[in-house]
Amino acid sequence: MPSIYQIKPRFQALLRPLVRSLAAGGVTANQVTLAAALLSIAAGVVLAVWSAQSLVWLLLPVVLFVRMALNAIDGMLAREHGQKSALGAYLNELCDVVSDAALYLPFALVPGVLPTVVIIAVLLAALSEMAGVVAVQVGAERRYDGPMGKSDRAFAFGLLAALIAADVVPGPWLSWAIGLVALLTAWTIVNRVRAGLRPVAK
Numbered sequence: 385m386p387s388i389y390q391i392k393p394r395f396q397a398l399l400r401p402l403v404r405s406l407a408a409g410g411v412t413a414n415q416v417t418l419a420a421a422l423l424s425i426a427a428g429v430v431l432a433v434w435s436a437q438s439l440v441w442l443l444l445p446v447v448l449f450v451r452m453a454l455n456a457i458d459g460m461l462a463r464e465h466g467q468k469s470a471l472g473a474y475l476n477e478l479c480d481v482v483s484d485a486a487l488y489l490p491f492a493l494v495p496g497v498l499p500t501v502v503i504i505a506v507l508l509a510a511l512s513e514m515a516g517v518v519a520v521q522v523g524a525e526r527r528y529d530g531p532m533g534k535s536d537r538a539f540a541f542g543l544l545a546a547l548i549a550a551d552v553v554p555g556p557w558l559s560w561a562i563g564l565v566a567l568l569t570a571w572t573i574v575n576r577v578r579a580g581l582r583p584v585a586k
Contacts, residue, residue: 420454421479428486444545519580532568
C-alpha cells in the first residue's frame with residue numbers, strides 16, 4: 385500500500401551531510417533515538433496540560449517533523465557509520481511506540497473528542513508496529529506497509545493539530561477523523577501480517 389514512508393530515501397539524502405557531521409562529533413544513534421523520545425514525551429506533557437489552548441497545538445506538527453528527522457538520523461548513524469547494536473534495535477522500536485502514545489493521547493483531552501476513539505487509535509498504532517517487527521521473527525523483512533504507517537500517522541495527527549490551532553472548533557468531526565485513522569491503522573496491521581506471511585508461504 386502507498387505510504388509517506390516511501391519518500392524516506394529522499395529525506396535521508398537531504399540529512400546525510402548533517403549525519404556525517406554528527407558521527408564525526410561522536411554523537412551516537414542511541415543518543416539520537418533517546419533524544420527523540422524525550423522530546424516527544426515533553427511535548428506530550430505540554431499538550432496534555434494546555435490542551436484547551438488552541439495555539440499550543442501548533443507544537444505538534446513541529447515536534448512530529450523534528451522527530452521524523454531524528455528517526456532518520458539515528459537510522460543512518462546505525463547503518464552507515466557502524467553503530468548498529470542489539471540495544472539500538474530495542475530502543476528504536478520501543479521509543480517509537482512510547483513517542484506515539486505521548487504525542488497522540490493528549491487528543492483525548494480536547495473538548496468534544498471521544499477519549500475512547502483516541503485510545504483505540506493509539507493502541508492500534510502500537511499493534512501495527514508490533515506486526516511490522518514480528519515479520520522478522522517469522523523469517524521476513526521488517527514490514528513498513530501502509531496505508532497508515534508511522535509517517536502517515538504523523539501527517540494525519542499533525543494536520544488535525546494544525547486545524548485545532550487554526551481555531552477550527554473541535555467536535556464530532558475530530559472524533560470521526562481519529563476514528564478513520566484507527567480504521568486505516570487496522571487495515572495496516574492486516575497488510576503487514578499478510579506481507580510478512582508471504583515469504584514464509586513460499
